[in-house]
Amino acid sequence: MSAKTKLPTGQEAIAAKGWLGAHRFLILRRISQLFFLGLFLLGPWLSLWWVAGNLAGSRTLDVLPLTDPLVLLQGIVAGHWPEMTALIGAVIVLAVYALIGGRVYCSWVCPINPVTDAAYWLHDRLGLPKGWQPKRATRYWVLGMVLAVSALTGTIAWEVVNPVTLVHRGLVFGVGFAWAVVIAVFVFDLVVARRGWCGHICPVGAFYGLVGAKSLLRVSARNRQACDDCMDCYAVCPENQVISPALRGKGDETPLILSPDCTNCGRCIDVCSVDVFAFTNRFDTRVTAPAGQPNASEAA
Ligand code: SF4
Ligand code: SF4
Numbered sequence: 001m002s003a004k005t006k007l008p009t010g011q012e013a014i015a016a017k018g019w020l021g022a023h024r025f026l027i028l029r030r031i032s033q034l035f036f037l038g039l040f041l042l043g044p045w046l047s048l049w050w051v052a053g054n055l056a057g058s059r060t061l062d063v064l065p066l067t068d069p070l071v072l073l074q075g076i077v078a079g080h081w082p083e084m085t086a087l088i089g090a091v092i093v094l095a096v097y098a099l100i101g102g103r104v105y106c107s108w109v110c111p112i113n114p115v116t117d118a119a120y121w122l123h124d125r126l127g128l129p130k131g132w133q134p135k136r137a138t139r140y141w142v143l144g145m146v147l148a149v150s151a152l153t154g155t156i157a158w159e160v161v162n163p164v165t166l167v168h169r170g171l172v173f174g175v176g177f178a179w180a181v182v183i184a185v186f187v188f189d190l191v192v193a194r195r196g197w198c199g200h201i202c203p204v205g206a207f208y209g210l211v212g213a214k215s216l217l218r219v220s221a222r223n224r225q226a227c228d229d230c231m232d233c234y235a236v237c238p239e240n241q242v243i244s245p246a247l248r249g250k251g252d253e254t255p256l257i258l259s260p261d262c263t264n265c266g267r268c269i270d271v272c273s274v275d276v277f278a279f280t281n282r283f284d285t286r287v288t289a290p291a292g293q294p295n296a297s298e299a300a
Pocket of ligand 1 (some may be wrong): 193223226228230232247271276
C-alpha cells in the first residue's frame with residue numbers, strides 16, 4: 001500500500017473546499033484590518049471625521065469614546081490620572097475584548113499583523129530555519145518592563161516605539177521613522193525569529209491575551225475524530241502550541257482551544273480539509289463521535 005503523498009500546506013483544503021472556502025477567515029481578517037485602519041485615515045486624508053484619533057484613543061461620531069486600555073494603564077502608572085471619557089473608553093474596549101477574545105485585536109485589527117504574516121509566508125517559501133525562539137513568556141516580561149519604564153519615566157513608554165502607532169503616524173504625516181520600524185519587524189520575523197514579534201515579543205498581544213483569557217468566543221476541535229494528521233493547522237497557526245490539548249484530547253476531554261494565546265484568527269478552520277475546527281462559545285463542549293457511536297458529550 002503506497003503512503004499518502006503530503007501536499008503543500010493548504011492544498012488539501014483548497015482541493016476540498018475551493019480557494020475561497022479555504023481562505024474565508026483570512027480574507028475577512030484582511031478586510032477587517034483595512035477597515036479599522038481606513039476609519040482612522042478618513043479624517044486626515046479626506047476630512048471625514050467620523051472617527052477622530054487612533055487605536056490608542058478615539059472618538060466615533062463625536063459620541064463613542066474608545067481607549068486602548070494598555071495606553072491608559074501606562075498613563076496611570078506614569079502618574080497621569082485619565083479623564084472620565086478615557087476611562088469609559090477603556091472599559092468599553094476591555095468589555096468587548098473580554099467577550100470575543102483579547103487577541104482578536106492581534107489578528108483582526110492590528111495593522112502589523114499583515115506585515116508579520118507576510119514575513120512568515122516568505123520565511124516558509126524560502127525554507128529558512130526557525131532562528132531564535134525566545135520563550136512565549138518573554139512577552140509578559142516585556143509587558144512588565146513597559147509598565148516599569150512608564151512608571152520610572154512618567155511617560156507612556158510603549159507608544160514611543162509601538163509599531164502600530166508609528167504606522168498610523170507614518171500614514172498621516174508621511175514616510176519616515178515609522179517605515180523603518182515596520183521593516184525592522186518584518187526583517188526580525190524573517191531572519192531572526194520565525195513568528196517572533198507577535199508570538200514572543202509584543203507586549204500588546206500579551207496584554208490582550210490576559211484580557212481575553214476567559215472570553216466567550218472560542219475555537220473548538222469538535223470534529224477531531226475526522227483528523228487525518230496532515231498537520232496543516234499546526235503549520236498555519238501563529239500560536240500552534242495551543243492546538244494539541246484540544247485536537248489530541250480523548251473522549252470527553254474538552255475540544256475547546258482555551259489558551260489565551262489563541263488569536264481567534266480562524267486559519268485552522270480555513271486550512272483543515274475535513275473541517276475539524278469551528279468557532280463556538282466556551283460552554284459548547286460537544287465532540288462529534290465516530291459514525292455509529294454516541295457523541296462523547298452526550299455519552300458522559
Ligand atoms: S485538524 Fe487534523 S486534518 Fe485538520 S488541518 Fe489539523 S492535522 Fe490536518
Ligand atoms: S488555534 Fe486556530 S484560531 Fe487560534 S491562533 Fe491558531 S489558527 Fe488561529
